[in-house]
Each structure stands twice: as C-alpha cells, then as structure tokens.
Amino acid sequence: MSNDNGFNYSSENVFKKSSEFKGHSSFSRSIFIPFISGMIGTILVLGICFGIPSIRSRILNNKSPLSYLATTSADSIYPTSLVNLAEYSETSIAVADKVLPSIVGITVNYSISVFGRSGATKAGGSGIIITEDGYIVTNNHVISSESSSSFYTIGEASDIEVYLYNNPDPYKATIVGTDSYTDLAIIKIETDNLIPAMLGNSNDIKVGEFSMAIGNPLGMNSTVTCGIISAVNREVSDGNGNDYIAIQTDAAINSGNSGGALVNSKGEVIGINTLKLSGIGVEGIGFAIPISSTTEVVDQLIKYQTVKRPYIGIAGIEVDSVTSEKYKIPKGVYVQTVEKDSPAEIAGLKESDVIMKIEGTNISNVSELNKIKYKYNIGDTVTLTISRNNEEMEIKITLVETPAEIESIEKNKTNEQESEQYNRRYNDDDFSSFFELFR
16 A cells, blocks of 8 residues: 555554665665764854853753843843842831830920910820930920910920830920920930930931831821931921921821931931921921931030030021112121120121121021031131121131020020921821810
C-alpha cells in the first residue's frame, strides 16, 4: 500500500521509512551535516555568552536572559529598592512604642468673664518630656492665653493638668518659663522616673523622609499620624507677627497636637508641632519648630525662666514702598521713639531716623530687624545703616539685655494680638464650658 505522503506503510512496518537508508551520501545530507552544524552553532553561542561576565553570571545563577534584561532596565531607570509594606508598618509600630511614653496631654483651665459674668473654660494641647524629673516642653500658646476683647476677658491659666501615657490620673503642673517670640514654654510636674524623649538633629532631615506626629488632637490622647517631610526651612507666620523657619509635613496635625512631637524613623524628636493651614481646599499642611533651634531657648527657660535677648531700645513702624514714595524717605524702619538710657540713645539714634540696614542686610520692618538682632549675643556691637534728613550714615550700637519692664510690655502686646486669634488656635469643642454660660 502506498499513499501520497511518501511513506511506505504496512501493518508490519510502522514508520519504517525513517530507519531505511539509501546510501552514505543521503545520510550525510539529511542527518549528519545538519547535526554537526547545530552542534557548532550551539558551542559558538555558549562561548560568546560565557565570554561576557555579566551574562555568564546570570546564566550560572539560573536566571534567564529575559529576566536579566528586565532587571537591568528597571535598575537603570529606578535606582532605588522597593520598600516592603510590612517593614514600613514595623517601623511605625517601633517608633510609636518608643516615643508615646514621652508625650503628654495638657489641659489648661482658665477663668473667663463674658459681659461681666464669670465662668471657666479650658483648652488642650500636648507636650514632650525632656527630663526624668518632670520638665516638659510645649508651645507657649498652649499654656499662655491671657487676653481680652470688647466682650470677654480670658484670665491667666489657673490650673494646668498633665496626663502621662496610659495613666488616667492627672499631675498638677507649674509654669517654669515662657517665650512668646519662639512660641515655646517649659512646665514641670513633680514626679520621677519619667521617660524623656530622644532628641534628633533637625538640620539633617531630608525632604521625603518618614515622619510621625504624636500628640492629643481634639482631646484624643496618644494619637499618632504618619507622613513625610514635605519641606524644610519653610518660612511661615502665625498671624500674630511671629515668623518661623519651620519643618513642613503632611502628617495630620490638628488642634491639640500643638506642643507634641514630630519624630523620624529612629524615634528621635525632630520638631515641635505648632501650626497648620486650614480652610477649604487645604489638607495635609502642618508645621513644626525644628528641634535643633529650640535647645538654647529651652536651656534659658529652665535656668532663667525667660530668654535673655539683646536690646536696642526703639519703637518703630514699617516704611513700605507707598510710604517711601509719598514722603520721599527710604524703605526701612521709621524710628518713632527712643527709650531713655537705651543703647540706641547712647549711640545717638534719634526719632525720625529710618533704619535701612543692620550689619549690611536690608530690612523693611521691625520683625526683620529683630530676626537679625537676635542672631547676636548680649554685649555684641552691631552696625545700623540709617537715613537722617535724607543723609545716609552708620551708627554702632552695643547690645544689652532686654530690661524686665520692656519684656513685660512686649508680652502684653503679644497677648492683645493673640486675643483675636484665640479661637483659631483651638477647636470650638475646647470652649464647651464657655458656651455653657449662655444655655
């Protein structure tokens, strides 16, 4: 039997054609030459591959060339390793476990008078334990809100209670020192064996690194929120004329977080949570005072109950572009008054002078003047560039310590400014007892 496929088929010889040969030359052409050619080609390919170290390494590691190419492409485009979510979670847990015992809740009770009727109110915040024997750093606005308006007067804090981690019993706290300029304060409770927070170096932080905010937002004790460092050295203002160079983070910060800690992945405090932007369309923008900038202030508050700052002895107002053009005087700080026996008077500074520069740096308002002045120590001599009767001159002033009575006046001015911002600082729920007066 034969068929069209060329095979000689029978029931006794299935596919027998494949093993039949018609001579030596037919075998060479059909089997031997292709076989030898294939062997030679395989040897050449393997030789080339093993001659290239990177490919040889991939082959010996049992990775296919396709896997090698895919890995090489990804590494070259994205030169970072992926983070295991379990590792991120473990980091957050470890940081929270380490830092939470060092963060306290603060409740402040105030007396209040509304249209002549007396009552009481309270506000809340957070603090960071810095010593085993009870010293705690917080924001000044958490514990100092003595203020008044046309219809109410809020008195000085009458009672401060501190709540430790996992302890429902409050400790009575006393105010050690306050500083409205940096919005920092030190309070103390009488106890021992506390766990002080580990302080980091805020000068080393990087944009994008892990951050955790810990505090007591809206009275919810021991709350942690995570995010990243959104920006460093961000210039912000608290609305009361106080400017800060702050750390920006997207970790949620709410009313009551003030005075709490912003920490890194090592559980080190890198900032003190202070401000947030709020409003329609605003989310995830909070600010913290860099911890490295607080060291000297904290030390002075503990030692002197105040911060000793250099003093010039003037009161002045800003000369902006409009005023400068209208009155034909340079931009800067217009000197309204010169304090008697002050460094300014001794150096010869006079009313109506315009301070244009301090140590060669242009200034446009008192805040900028103070910012530069506070970089110097008591006893240092600074040079003011002024304009007097449209004539430019330089005056050297030796800085002295700010007198106590001047410090008191400045504090009162700050309290007046804060009265308008009081409701902005705290959540309305903190004023429940205030509204009780009218029920």
